[in-house]
Amino acid sequence: MRIVLQRVSQASVSIAGRTVGRIDRGFCLLLGITHGDTAAEADWLADKVAGLRLFSDAEGRMNLGLADVGGSVLAVSQFTLYGDASKGRRPSFIAAARPEEAEPLYQAFIAALRARGLAVETGEFGAAMLVEIQNDGPVTLILERDAS
Secondary structure (H helix, E strand, C coil), rough: CEEEEEEEEEEEEEEECEEEEEEEEEEEEEECCCCCCCCHHHHHHHHHHHCCEEEECCCCEEEEHHHHHHHHEEEEEEEHHEEEEEHHHHEHHHHHHHCCHHHHEEEEEEEEHHHCCCCCECCCCCCEEEEEEEEEEEEEEEEEEECC
């Protein structure tokens, strides 16, 4: 599993002009799932996200987490995170898990975040979405956990 995490002042996802998820301060997570990923990776990444301290304290240091600042999460499925553009001009997405494998893990990841007390908004798995992200900082991390 692979996540591109952005600290945001706000983020939203819409489908066909209808907003389906919106947060203010928090993290926007783009989640990619590959073959062999399991609920163990989803749980590990949820724990990592819930524990990250990426918000500034009174001294301006990144010492505060989502719970400390009342932040939320916007989680969006993003199979293109496993795109390979090393050959040719059209990326290959063969490393991305098939929808029937990926969607249950996406849902497990969301459930694991919520189980840690986080407020979570989502996109819609497999839909064509417009994601608006107001990156705060900018702060962007790549988190990855292999099934091995």
